[in-house]
Structures are given as C-alpha cells and as structure tokens.
Amino acid sequence: MITLIRAIGQFGLFFGSLVGAMLRYGVPLRRITEESYRIGIQSLPVLLTINIFIGSILTIQGYISFGPLGARHLIGMFVALAGVREAAPLLAATMIAAKAGTEMASQIAVMNTREQIDALEVMAVNPYAFLVGPRLLGILLVMPALTTLAILTTVASGWAVATFQLGLDGQQFLALVAQTVTGRDLLISECKALGFGTLICLVSTWCGFRAPRGPEGVGQATNAAVVISSILCVSLNFLITQVFYG
Amino acid sequence: MADPFNGPPVELINVEKRFGSLTVLNNVSLQIPPGQTTAIIGPSGTGKSVLLKHIVGLIAPDAGEVRVFGTDMGRASEAERYRVRKRLGMLFQDGALFDSMPVGENIEFPLLQHRRDMTAAQRRDRVAEVLQMVELPGIEQRAVASLSGGQRKRVGLARAIVHSPEMVLFDEPNSGLDPMTSDAIDQLIGHLKQTLGITFIVITHDIVSTVQIADRVAMLYQGKLVAWGTVQEVVRSENEVVRRFFARNVQVEGEGWRLPGV
Amino acid sequence: MTTPLLQPGLNLLARLGAFGIFSGQLIWRTFTPPWNIREVSRQILRVSLRCTGPVLSTTFPFGMVITLQGLQIFDLFGAQRMLPSLITTAVVREISPLLASVLIAAQGGSSYAAELGAMRIKEELDATEVMAVDGLRWHVLPRVLALIVACPALQILGATAGIAGGYVMAVWLQGEPSGTFIANLWNFTSPLDLAAGVVKTTVFGGLIGLIACYHGFYATGGAAGVGRAVNDTVVHSVLTVFVCNYLLSSMFI
Numbered sequence A: 001m002i003t004l005i006r007a008i009g010q011f012g013l014f015f016g017s018l019v020g021a022m023l024r025y026g027v028p029l030r031r032i033t034e035e036s037y038r039i040g041i042q043s044l045p046v047l048l049t050i051n052i053f054i055g056s057i058l059t060i061q062g063y064i065s066f067g068p069l070g071a072r073h074l075i076g077m078f079v080a081l082a083g084v085r086e087a088a089p090l091l092a093a094t095m096i097a098a099k100a101g102t103e104m105a106s107q108i109a110v111m112n113t114r115e116q117i118d119a120l121e122v123m124a125v126n127p128y129a130f131l132v133g134p135r136l137l138g139i140l141l142v143m144p145a146l147t148t149l150a151i152l153t154t155v156a157s158g159w160a161v162a163t164f165q166l167g168l169d170g171q172q173f174l175a176l177v178a179q180t181v182t183g184r185d186l187l188i189s190e191c192k193a194l195g196f197g198t199l200i201c202l203v204s205t206w207c208g209f210r211a212p213r214g215p216e217g218v219g220q221a222t223n224a225a226v227v228i229s230s231i232l233c234v235s236l237n238f239l240i241t242q243v244f245y246g
Numbered sequence B: 001m002a003d004p005f006n007g008p009p010v011e012l013i014n015v016e017k018r019f020g021s022l023t024v025l026n027n028v029s030l031q032i033p034p035g036q037t038t039a040i041i042g043p044s045g046t047g048k049s050v051l052l053k054h055i056v057g058l059i060a061p062d063a064g065e066v067r068v069f070g071t072d073m074g075r076a077s078e079a080e081r082y083r084v085r086k087r088l089g090m091l092f093q094d095g096a097l098f099d100s101m102p103v104g105e106n107i108e109f110p111l112l113q114h115r116r117d118m119t120a121a122q123r124r125d126r127v128a129e130v131l132q133m134v135e136l137p138g139i140e141q142r143a144v145a146s147l148s149g150g151q152r153k154r155v156g157l158a159r160a161i162v163h164s165p166e167m168v169l170f171d172e173p174n175s176g177l178d179p180m181t182s183d184a185i186d187q188l189i190g191h192l193k194q195t196l197g198i199t200f201i202v203i204t205h206d207i208v209s210t211v212q213i214a215d216r217v218a219m220l221y222q223g224k225l226v227a228w229g230t231v232q233e234v235v236r237s238e239n240e241v242v243r244r245f246f247a248r249n250v251q252v253e254g255e256g257w258r259l260p261g262v
Numbered sequence C: 001m002t003t004p005l006l007q008p009g010l011n012l013l014a015r016l017g018a019f020g021i022f023s024g025q026l027i028w029r030t031f032t033p034p035w036n037i038r039e040v041s042r043q044i045l046r047v048s049l050r051c052t053g054p055v056l057s058t059t060f061p062f063g064m065v066i067t068l069q070g071l072q073i074f075d076l077f078g079a080q081r082m083l084p085s086l087i088t089t090a091v092v093r094e095i096s097p098l099l100a101s102v103l104i105a106a107q108g109g110s111s112y113a114a115e116l117g118a119m120r121i122k123e124e125l126d127a128t129e130v131m132a133v134d135g136l137r138w139h140v141l142p143r144v145l146a147l148i149v150a151c152p153a154l155q156i157l158g159a160t161a162g163i164a165g166g167y168v169m170a171v172w173l174q175g176e177p178s179g180t181f182i183a184n185l186w187n188f189t190s191p192l193d194l195a196a197g198v199v200k201t202t203v204f205g206g207l208i209g210l211i212a213c214y215h216g217f218y219a220t221g222g223a224a225g226v227g228r229a230v231n232d233t234v235v236h237s238v239l240t241v242f243v244c245n246y247l248l249s250s251m252f253i
Helices: A002-025 A029-066 A072-113 A116-122 A127-165 A170-180 A183-210 A215-245 B048-055 B078-085 B103-114 B120-133 B149-161 B179-196 B207-213 B231-235 B240-247 C006-030 C037-077 C080-121 C124-130 C135-173 C178-183 C191-217 C222-251
Strands: B010-019 B022-032 B037-041 B063-068 B088-091 B167-171 B199-204 B216-221 B224-230 B251-253 B256-258
Touching: A002 A127, A002 A183, A029 A072, A029 A127, A029 C080, A029 C222, A072 A116, A072 A127, A072 A170, A072 A183, A072 A215, A072 C037, A072 C080, A072 C222, A116 A127, A116 B088, A127 A170, A127 A183, A183 A215, A215 C037, A215 C080, A215 C222, B010 B048, B022 B048, B022 B063, B022 B216, B022 B224, B037 B048, B037 B207, B048 B063, B048 B167, B048 B199, B088 B149, B103 B120, B103 B149, B120 B149, B149 B167, B149 B179, B167 B179, B179 B199, B179 B207, B199 B207, B207 B231, B216 B231, B216 B240, B224 B231, B224 B240, B231 B240, C006 C135, C006 C191, C037 C080, C037 C135, C080 C124, C080 C135, C080 C178, C080 C191, C080 C222, C124 C135, C135 C178, C135 C191, C191 C222
Parallel strands: B037 B199, B037 B216, B088 B167, B167 B199
Antiparallel strands: B010 B022, B010 B063, B216 B224, B251 B256
C-alpha cells in the first residue's frame, strides 16, 4: 500500500517534470513525426488483426445471445454499441500498449542500462523532453486515426461474419450500425483514444526510466509497462463510459 | 562562449556521499589543476565512478560542495548545471552511443542540440575533423552496432570533444579492452592531451595507463582520498595501500621508478 | 534461390518450425519422468498471485461497462430483466476468458519471457546445461504447466468479478431491483458455457506459456533482446488467443 502511494507520487513528479521540460526545452518537430510514423506503422497490423476478431466474435455472440429474444436481425445494433463504443477502442489501446508501449519501455530501459540517459544529461540535453516529448505527441497524433481504423475494421468484419458465416442480411446489418452509432459516440471513442494514448506513453516511459539497470530491469520494465497501462486503460474506459453514457 | 575560468576547473570540498549505510565518499577534498591530466585511481568499488558522477552533476553530495567552473553542481538549478555541462565532455565506459543513430549523427548530436549557429555543412566538417582526430576517418555512416569495443570508445571520445569542451572526463577508458587496443587508447589520450591542451580527468584502475598519461594522481580507497600528487610523488608514497596498489606494475628504483618491460 | 518476396514467408515458416520442435520437446518431457511437482506448484502459486490483481482489476470494470451499455439496448425493448442472463453469458463465454488471457499474457507470459530472457543473456541457462541439468525440464516446463493450471482458475475468478461488476452497476448505480437481477442470472447459462470457458482458457494458458517461454528461452542480443522477447511475447500471445478464441467460439454456435 505504501509502495503504491509512493509510486503514484513518483509518477506525479515524473509527469510534472515532463511537462516542465517540454515547455522549457520544446520538442523537435521532426522527431514527433518520426515517432508517430513508427508507432502507427508498428501497431497497425496487430491492431487490425485484433479488431477483425473482435468484430467477428461480437457478431457471433450477438447471434447466440439474441437468439432467445427472436431478434437475430438486431445484431447490427449490438455490434455498433458494444464494438464502436467499447470493445474496438479499448482493445485497440491494449494492442498499442502491447506493441508500442512495451517498445518504449524497453528502449528507455536499455538506454538507461547502457548509460545513454546519463550521456544525454551530461551533454546538457533533458532526457524527458528529448525522449518522452516526441513519443507523447507522436502517439497523440496517431491515436485517433488508429482508433478510427479499428472501428471500421470491427464493423467490416462483423458485417462479413454476419453475411457469409451466419447468412444474415448484410444490408440490414450495416443500416442498423449506421442508425445506432451517432457522431457523439464516435467523438467519445476518439476522446477515449487520446486518453489511452497519453496513459500508455506516460506509463511505459516511466517504467523504462525507473527500471534497474541490466537485462532483468529491461524485462521488468517492459512487463510492468503493458500490465499497468492495460489496467489503467480499462479503468479510464469505465470512467469515461460512466460519465458520458451513465 | 562563457568567460574563461581561471581557478581550478573542479574543486571538491569535504564531499560526503552515503548509499544507505554504506559510505561511498568520506570527506573528500581535491582541487583539480587546469590544463593537466589527473588520474583518479583505486580498486574497484571505492567510489571512483560515484566521484565522477558528482563532478558532472548526475549525483548530488550529502554534504560538502562540488564546484565545477565555480558552480556548485549539487545545489545548482538545472539550467545552471546544463550551462556547466555544455563546457565539458565525457567518455562513458562503453561509449553510451545511441544505437538508433549512425556514427556521424551520434557525434553531431551535441552540436545539433546546442550550436544553433553552425550550418549543416560546418557541423559535417567538424564531425569529419574529430573522427580524424580519433583516427577513425570516414566512418560517419557506420551503424553503432557494427563497431568493436575500441572503436566504440573512440567514437564516444569524438562525441565528447566535438563541441570543443574545456574539460574531458574519462570513465575507465581501458576497461574491457585487450592490451593492444588499450595501449592504442592510451596513446590517443596522450596525443589529444598535447593537441587540445585542456583538462582531462581519467577514472581508471589500470596502473600502466595511469603512469603513462597522467600528470597528477589521486587515489581513493574505501571512500577516502589516500594519495594526491604528481605521479612521481604518488608511486613513492609511504602509504601501505598505495604501495600495494602500485607494487605489481611499478618498480621504485632509487630516485626514480620504472615499468618492468616498458 | 529465394526471391525477396519469399524470404519473410520462409523465415516465418522456419520460426514456426522451431516453435513446433520446442513445443514437442516440452510435451515429451511432460509425459516422461522425472517430474518436478514442487517446482510446478511453486510456479502455479507465483503466477496466480502475480496475475490475480491485473485480472480482477480489468474484468470488474469491464463487467460494469458491459452492463451499462446493455441496459441501454434492453431499455429499448423494455426487457431489462433479460439483462442479467445476457451479462452472464457474455462474461462467462467471451469477456472473462479473453480479458483474463490478455492480462495473463501481459503479466504472467511477459514475466516468463523476461525471466528466461535475462537468464539466457546472463548465461545462466548455459550454466544449467553445462551442469548437465535439463534446462527445458527444470526451468521451462514448470512454467508452462503452471499457466495451464492457473489460466482457467483465474478465468473463473475473472468471470465472478465481471458478474459482480455487472451487479454493482445494475443494482447499486442504475437502481435495477436486486432480486430480479439475481433470479435471472443463470437463465441462459448452461454448464456447457462454463465448461467452454474453462476449455478455452486451458488451451490459451498452454499457448501463452509456450509462446512466452519460447521467446524468453531463445532471447539474443543483450538487454535489448530481453525487451524484444517480452514485446514479441505479448503481441504474439494476444494475437494467438484471439484467433483461437474465434475458432473455438465458432465451434459452439
């Protein structure tokens, strides 16, 4: 418990010095685009794969669950609500944490192990501004696009499963999705995405910085990064859902 | 450029540092003379690296002052510390080169960060020049991963001197190198000392390289400064620990001393 | 002679082959003595303790979220009393197996990869072999077996937490009657559903264990290699879990 409180305090300090450093030293524009390109390209394949399966599993479960209600044709609505509002953005974030977040944590932990963070300090370059700043702005830049793609993939694969595997009316499925999802839903999902992106980047880089030196430290940092950011993303998702849909 | 600083570039005043119950530095006072090469020696685990980290301001002392170019590094603000650091260079044990950049960009890095006045062409020329100085010309495009241990140190050294610092710190420049490469690094340091004429501080436990490159020697043992003076004075020290430390490699003969086999 | 286009495909095949051999060696050791019961039980305890927190702290809020969204659908039909049974179905059949497995991959799997990777880099695994101790049997097999046991157990725990989350949301926060919620909880859920969840997570546990230990056991390239092993473990095992989940769920339609 005390360790938890201390960790939260340290995270707060980290966040404070990060914001201070970013304001004081600025963030090089070129590195932001580099990072966002890297994060985007890296995460895209896994993200799309996962969302294909989310769409199909939601459709199959909807089919099973709505069977007793005699409302099989309504699964479009189920996919829209569960997929677009919740599952697609959240699992997309989990995959980004697994792919890009772990990489941030391990890169920074490796740099720390090899004294490269010390070297930055000695060369009078602020490590937070130089290493975290571009990653934070980069992930914020790509999160909305990645989430939009995740949502589209989920709906598309739901449609494909409904039409080809379950033999339902695909037109009706899409019409129901379009009818159910409002602009507000999409906007909230994008807001969630920005929140998830911030959490993933801050938690992962923080885990990287505080890792003990050596191979175990790198492993621990990477491990902690994905677990902590997944848990925080699920919690944040609950908070946002509760505030906007509750 | 900051005003030239005339006093000792590094001044330690009663520096103390503890990690938990372990006293790593115990009341260390030392004035490093300008324009000379000072070796800080001692067996492993006696606080040499900790001392170096105090000088560059990565660690703050528990008590005492670490003054670098007159600035108290332990109490200075981040901006003040950065101002001091821009005037020094440091060679890390394994080079601490960034794996994500090729050799050229690694060396260019300090210029890119701090010398807004230089054009890309000027920076490129300066990188080529320092690579020439460390005897590795034309390897700007090589990946860091493809470098050998000795090459890593040379590139790290090139990065440490690229911005024309007033002082260069070396953390174990000979560690992990075979005797031949180690000798070559010593010669390079000796050569740079003559051409640059700036203050060098070398952390090492290698006696042979100490007596070859150093003007002055400070010896740390269990967190205490046990010897301080010219090489000549220190090898002839009466202190038992110092004698034992040198005995394997240095033979004292009458008024002088020699390295067996050198 | 291979074209550049073919090369990635061949690499993938080679790696799948290596993974197959690795798994085969472990399966062989599972059924031949000597067995390391003590080490297996130690690993079960360790991985369960490590993963309980993450699994509970994700399934509980997710149960709440699903309930909140579900209430909105059922309000349209005036069929709120259907809700608890659907929550149970969704949580037991899909959400808790998937979410628990993802978190077990992230926490348990990646810690395996980190431990074994660090042991490989520090030459501890080589030292084990030099001392004529079978590294696969001693270090790897107990970890994989532990996940096969722990994964279904954690899933049941996660399912309970998810349903509890649903209850908290529906009854405490949204004011649905508690009696109706409890009464309708198990309407659509058959023992088959529970069994399906357990079967799924047993398979997932084994796959996560194998993938994690494979990446950790064959880590190369210093400290960065450990990071890469952990990264690959999480991504590959989550992908595998989702693909398998789809295949297994399709079988139960």
